[in-house]
Amino acid sequence: xAKTTQPNSMESNEEEPVHLPxxxxxxxGTDYIHWYRQLPSQGPEYVxxxxxSNVNNRMASxxxxxxxKSSTLILHRATLRDAAVYYCIPPRRxxxxxGLTFGKGTHLIIQP
Amino acid sequence: xxxxxxxxxxxICKSGTSVKIECRSLDFQATTMFWYRQFPKQxxxxxxxxNEGSKATYEQGVEKDKFLINHASLxxxxxxxxxxxxxxxxxxxxxxxxxxxxxxxxxxGTRLTVV
Numbered sequence: 001x002a003k004t005t006q007p008n009s010m011e012s013n014e015e016e017p018v019h020l021p022x023x024x025x026x027x028x029g030t031d032y033i034h035w036y037r038q039l040p041s042q043g044p045e046y047v048x049x050x051x052x053s054n055v056n057n058r059m060a061s062x063x064x065x066x067x068x069k070s071s072t073l074i075l076h077r078a079t080l081r082d083a084a085v086y087y088c089i090p091p092r093r094x095x096x097x098x099g100l101t102f103g104k105g106t107h108l109i110i111q112p
Numbered sequence: 113x114x115x116x117x118x119x120x121x122x123x124i125c126k127s128g129t130s131v132k133i134e135c136r137s138l139d140f141q142a143t144t145m146f147w148y149r150q151f152p153k154q155x156x157x158x159x160x161x162x163n164e165g166s167k168a169t170y171e172q173g174v175e176k177d178k179f180l181i182n183h184a185s186l187x188x189x190x191x192x193x194x195x196x197x198x199x200x201x202x203x204x205x206x207x208x209x210x211x212x213x214x215x216x217x218x219x220x221g222t223r224l225t226v227v
Binding site for chain 1: 118146148155156157158161171203205207215216217218219220221223
């Protein structure tokens, strides 16, 4: 199974951009990379997913390296509400319905 | 968007009793749902995969007789913690996905405290 590596924690200031890295060097095929986040005492929340090119939505942007072995989640202007644990999730197996494997994620701290 | 509703959001029960947690997909059908458990300051751990109309698939180390899963319809899965003990106190979360190329939607979680 593909594995991911993320920093344990990162800190940023409010209103500044945040770049959250993830290494997924064992990724193969044409599987999507998914990002989720979990605010305190809540279930995880879908953030974004992508395949090969950069992806944007209202929450964030996802920059995927050309070799697809790493990706970066970009929060363009962090707010205090973005303080959460961010998980980069290995790709789902194609054609299957599989549960997600959560690593430890990155604990994002936002300073006012 | 896809919505998953989980109920109750918290429950306190006495040791030895059973507790049922419901997970509903509100605007899509889910032949498969997933149950996770999260202990304080730890990450989510997949417990089992709930399959509509058939038996659930449990992850290694999860007791199927203790954590009963029923997926009787395309929009409802239930997790029953039987003969609960204090060590079963945890945050239980369900999830489902509208399809292969979509993300997963998670319930808001159920905080179970066994006293």
